[in-house]
Amino acid sequence: MSSITEDADEGNKEELTKLDLACEKWGFFQVVNHGVPSEVLQGLKDASAEFFELPLGEKNKVSMRPNDIPGYGHAYVVSEDQIFDWTDTLIMLYHPSRFRNPKIWPTEPRGFKESIEAYLNESKRVAEELLGYLSLVLGMDTVLGLSPHSDTSAMTILKQDDNVAGLQIRHQEGWVPVKPIPNALVVNIGDVIDILSNGKYKSIEHRAVTNKTNARLSHAVFVVPHDEVEIEPLGHFIESHGSISHLRESQIWRVCVALHENENEWKGPHPDGKD
């Protein structure tokens, strides 16, 4: 597990690919280098071995009750005429703490509770770390701060956060992150210029994703035409393209309306199929 954590934010790409493959092809994997101290693992083995070697009467002090999960007994006693697996079990619920029932914690052997608790705390840490990596390979780390949209402006000037990346732009089928360049201004073509140029310059769909650890602050300035102006493709662009594209035709709108009503409505791919 230590090699997957080389890069604290992103994880190690090669290891993440292996994790993805293991989950998809097998659904099982073994974790080594997980950071659980060997004394903790030894303590777990010793404490539980000693518990199961105790006389039955001692173990039954913490026996499972019918229809209840925690305690000592056969796994999952749900009815009297049930066929049991040949297994002795001690089930404890530990996290979150409201599930802990002191009555089913054995007092024998001595030190049992401390040893088991040390292992349960370590395994919680491992589980949380693994869930983090699984969320990366499942693409669940993408929490949208701003949903996909195109800007209804003529042009937008964006001062991104210098330190926290988040802006992503649609390119072909994917999302391309815009790496912050300190003090640079990000400029994008908005819907108005897309319409004026009859799609020669496109208003590209974009979104902003959140960062797990840091807040992000960006400043967008929308450059818009006067609100009485009606926007339509410039004549020479209609000539060069032969006709107004379907999309443009349906979107010759008054910009003021567009700004207020269509702000978050993405138009879909450009009909000429180009990027």
Ligand SMILES: O=C(O)CCC(=O)C(=O)O
């Ligand atoms: O937060 C960002 O970087 C993007 C902002 C944006 O796209 C917008 O306000 O229209």
Ligand SMILES: [Fe+2]
């Ligand atoms: Fe935007």
